Amino acid sequence: xxxxxxxxxxxxxxxxxxxxxxxxxxxxxxxxxxxxxxxxxxxxxxxxxxxxxxxxxxxxxxxxxxxxxxxxxxxxxxxxxxxxxxxxxxxxxxxxxxxxxxxxxxxxxxxxxxxxxxxxxxxxxxxxxxxxxxxxxxxxxxxxxxxxxxxxxxxxxxxxxxxxxxxxxxxxxxxxxxxxxxxxxxxxxxxxxxxxxxxxxxxxxxxxxxxxxxxxxxxxxxxxxxxxxxxxxxxxxxxxxxxxxxxxxxxxxxxxxxxxxxxxxxxxxxxxxxxxxxxxxxxxxxxxxxxxxxxxxxxxxxxxxxxxxxxxxxxxxxxxxxxxxxxxxxxxxxxxxxxxxxxxxxxxxxxxxxxxxxxxxxxxxxxxxxxxxxxxxxxxxxxxxxxxxxxx
Ligand code: PLP
Numbered sequence: 001x002x003x004x005x006x007x008x009x010x011x012x013x014x015x016x017x018x019x020x021x022x023x024x025x026x027x028x029x030x031x032x033x034x035x036x037x038x039x040x041x042x043x044x045x046x047x048x049x050x051x052x053x054x055x056x057x058x059x060x061x062x063x064x065x066x067x068x069x070x071x072x073x074x075x076x077x078x079x080x081x082x083x084x085x086x087x088x089x090x091x092x093x094x095x096x097x098x099x100x101x102x103x104x105x106x107x108x109x110x111x112x113x114x115x116x117x118x119x120x121x122x123x124x125x126x127x128x129x130x131x132x133x134x135x136x137x138x139x140x141x142x143x144x145x146x147x148x149x150x151x152x153x154x155x156x157x158x159x160x161x162x163x164x165x166x167x168x169x170x171x172x173x174x175x176x177x178x179x180x181x182x183x184x185x186x187x188x189x190x191x192x193x194x195x196x197x198x199x200x201x202x203x204x205x206x207x208x209x210x211x212x213x214x215x216x217x218x219x220x221x222x223x224x225x226x227x228x229x230x231x232x233x234x235x236x237x238x239x240x241x242x243x244x245x246x247x248x249x250x251x252x253x254x255x256x257x258x259x260x261x262x263x264x265x266x267x268x269x270x271x272x273x274x275x276x277x278x279x280x281x282x283x284x285x286x287x288x289x290x291x292x293x294x295x296x297x298x299x300x301x302x303x304x305x306x307x308x309x310x311x312x313x314x315x316x317x318x319x320x321x322x323x324x325x326x327x328x329x330x331x332x333x334x335x336x337x338x339x340x341x342x343x344x345x346x347x348x349x350x351x352x353x354x355x356x357x358x359x360x361x362x363x364x365x366x367x368x369x370x371x372x373x374x375x376x377x378x379x380x381x382x383x384x385x386x387x388x389x390x391x392x
Contacts, residue, residue, distance in 0.1 A: 004139065006138060006139050006140065006141040007139060009138050010135055010138050010139070013131060013360060015356070015357065015359075015360030016360075019039060019344070019354065019356065019357070022344070022345070022348065023035060023037075023348065023354050026348050026349070026352070030352070033352040034352060035348075035352045035353075035354060036352065036353050036354070036375070036379045036380075036382060036383040036386075037354045037375060037379075038310075038353055038354065038355050038371045038372060038375060038380065038383050039354050039355045039356040039370070039371070039372060040372050040374045040375055041175075041356075041372060041374070042241050042374060043235070043236060043239045043241055043299075043303075043374055044374050044375060044376065045239060045299045045302060045303075046239065047238070047239050047240075047243065047283070048238065048239070048286075048287070048292060048295035048296050048298075048299070049295065050286050050289065050291050050292050050295055051238065051239075051283045051286045051287055051292060051295070051296075052283070053286070054282045054283050054285065054286035055243075055279045055280065055282060055283040055286075056279075057282060058277075058278050058279030058280075058281070058282030058283065059279045061278060061279075061282075062278060062279070069278040071274055071275060072274075072275035072276060072277070072278060072281065073275060074101075074266065074269045074270045074273060074274070074275055075100070075101045075102065075266065075269065076100065076101060076102025076103075076247070076275070076276065076281060077102070077281050077285075078097065079285055080102050080281045080284050080285045081097040081098070081100040081102065081247075082097045083284075083285045083287075083288035083289070084097070084100050084102075084247055084288060085097040085100065086288060087288045087293075088217060088219070090293075091216045091217070091220075092220070093216070093217045093219050093220050094219070095217070095219060095249050095251075096252070098252075099249050099250055099251055099252055099262065100247050100248070100249050101247060101248045101249075101250070101265065101266075101269060102245065102246075102247050102275075102276050102281060102284065103245070103246045103247060103248060103269075103273070103276065104244045104245065104246065104273075104276055105233055105235060105240075105244050105245065105246040106203060106205050106231045106232060106233035106235070106246040106248075107132055107233075108246075109231045109246060109248045110130075110132050110133060110136065110169070110201065110203060110231060111132055111135075111136035112136075112268070112272070113201055113229065113231075113248070113265070114136065114137055114140055114142070114167060115140075115268050115272075116261060116264040116265055116268055117166070117167055117199070119140060119141050119142060120142075120143075121142060121166035121167050122142070122143050122144075122145060122164065122165050122166050122167070123137045123142050123143065123144045123145070123165070123166070123167045123168075123169070124144075124145050124146070124147055124163070124165035124167070124168045124169070124198075125144060125145075125146060125147070125168075125169045126146070126147045126148075126149045126157040126169075126170070126171070126174075127146040127147070127148055127149060127157075127361075127362035127363055127364045127365075128149060128155075128176055128177060128358060128361035128362040128364050128365040128368070129146075129169070129171075129361060129362050130171055130175045130176070130203070130361070131360075131361065133169040133171075133201075133203075137167075142167075145163065145165060146362070146363075147159070147160065147163075148364060149174075149177060149179070149364060150364055151320065151333070154179060154322055155174065155177040155179040155322045155331060156174075156179050156180075156181055156185060158185060158188055158189075159188060159189055159192035161192070164196055165196065165198055166196070166197075166198050166199070167198065167199055167201065168189070168192075168193060168198055168199070168200045168201065169200075169201050169203065170186075170189060170200055170201070170202050170203065170218075171202075171203040171205070171206075172186075172202070172203075172204070172206075172214070172215075173206040173207070173209055173210060173214070173323070173326045173327035173329075174206075174323075174327070174329075175205070175206065175329060176329055176331055176356070176358065176361045176365070176370045177322045177323055177329065177331040178322055178323015178324055178325075178326065178327035178328075178329035178330055178331050179322040179323060179327075179331070180210060180212075180214040180326040180327065181214060181215070182213075182214055182215075183213075183214070183215050183220065183221065186215055186218060186220075186221045186224075187221055187222075190218070190221050190222070190223045190224050190227060190228070191223070193227035193228065194223055194226060194227050197256070198227065199227060199228065199229060199254070199256060199261070200218065200224075200227055200228040200229070201228075201229050201231065202217075202218040202224075202228050202229065202230045202231065203231050203232075204216070204217060204218070204230055204231065204232045205231070205232060205233040205235065205236060205246075206236055206326075206327050206328065206329075207232065207237075208236070208237040208296075208300055209236070209300065209303075209304065209307075209326055209327050209328055210326045211304070211325055211326055212325065212326060214326055217230060218230055219249070219251075225251040225253055225254065226251075226253060226254060227254070228251075228254075229248060229249065229250050229254070229261065229265075230248065230249045231246065231247075231248045232246060232247050232248075232249075233245075233246040233247075234246060234284055234287060236328065237287070237296060237300070238287045238292075238296045238299075239296075239299060240283075240284075243280055243283060244276070244280065245276055245280050245281070245283070245284045248265070250262040250265055302377065303328050303373045303374060304328075304373070305373075305377065306328075306373035306374075306375065306377060306380040307323075307324045307325070307327070307328055307329075307330060307373035308324070309377075309380055309381060309384055310324060310330045310371055310373060310380065310384060311323075311324035311325065311330060313384045313387065313388055314330065314332055316388070316392075317335070317387075317388065317391050317392070319332050319333060319335055320332065320333040321333065324373075328372055328373040328374055329370055329371070329372055329373075330370070330371045330372070330373070331358065331368055331369070331370055332368065332369050332370075332371065333367060333368055333369075334358075334367050334368065334369050335391060337367070338367070339359075339366065339367060340357035340358045340359045340365060340366060340367060340368055340369055341357050341359070343355075343357070343369050344356075344357045344369070347387070347390075350390055351383070351386035351387055351389075351390055352386070353383045353386055353387060355369050355370060355371045356369065356370040356371075356372075357369060357370075358370060
């Protein structure tokens with residue numbers, strides 16, 4: 001037998017392993033220093049009480065014959081899909097419940113959605129990029145091209161009419177840059193996709209952090225229903241990183257090559273996925289209740305406050321950055337022309353603060369650095385004071 005040799009084309013990424021190794025070495029050499037981690041990509045606040053109560057009630061249901069649930073529907077229970085459609089309505093976007101697929105998270109959907117597309121499609125991603133888009137398509141043997149996000153376009157790559165792409169991954173607000181597309185910019189991407197018969201896979205995992213008038217959904221843009229699939233996640237919105245739940249929206253009118261993409265994805269999920277458990281779907285529905293939205297907002301506000309503290313310090317220091325306003329991520333240009341690993345070492349050695357070197361997210365990450373707002377308020381404030389003391 002042979003293995004899938006496309007795996008040979010994956011570029012090893014030791015970013016997080018190297019960050020952990022260097023941090024551990026520093027901790028061993030300086031046991032007296034308190035290390036503050038501003039590189040955390042996971043949430044740290046607990047689930048909202050109403051969410052846990054709903055999950056517990058879901059577990060209780062499983063205890064009795066009358067309320068027991070077995071295999072869920074592949075696409076999620078109706079009441080959850082209705083709740084998600086209601087959430088979209090709350091920010092003025094119409095999405096029908098029967099266009100929504102509840103899943104175990106956006107990472108799986110990002111990686112699995114290309115199953116419905118041919119192998120010889122060209123995939124366009126922006127650079128820097130959330131690595132899943134790249135690796136999942138390398139595993140499938142697809143050609144990948146990069147649209148450059150850089151300081152000139154404020155890390156919001158725009159379409160190039162001279163390039164032909166079939167599958168386009170966009171992430172807004174972006175991981176790692178925190179930058180969010182405006183409606184005008186998304187209109188340009190939708191126009192490009194329609195003209196090229198391409199499909200946009202729009203990752204809205206951080207939409208709940210949007211604070212200005214940037215669209216919360218690609219479906220706020222005219223024409224997007226004919227060219228886009230949207231993926232979203234409860235991980236950062238409601239702290240479900242360990243609980244696992246997300247959703248994907250495929251409009252019924254989205255067709256390619258004479259086929260409904262909704263029907264193809266249903267077939268794919270029915271074959272390879274057996275749904276999300278009853279207690280987790282109960283918890284997910286609770287997120288979108290009025291009280292649930294109020295409770296998760298308190299956590300989002302906490303992270304946003306941390307992001308504002310980091311951004312304010314960078315403003316004061318005159319450091320160029322993107323993100324922070326619509327996102328838990330702050331993407332900064334390393335001061336003094338330092339490379340991203342050089343800056344990582346400098347911050348660790350001199351301030352005992354850990355962040356993430358930008359080059360782990362692509363070529364354009366060289367010389368950039370990602371900080372996140374998922375830590376505690378106290379630690380974030382302390383880390384920022386230490387950083388300021390280094391540069392003022
Ligand atoms: N999409 C982006 C852009 C992310 O940053 C992440 C998580 O970090 C995910 C998707 C994964 O989401 P989930 O936890 O729902 O799999």
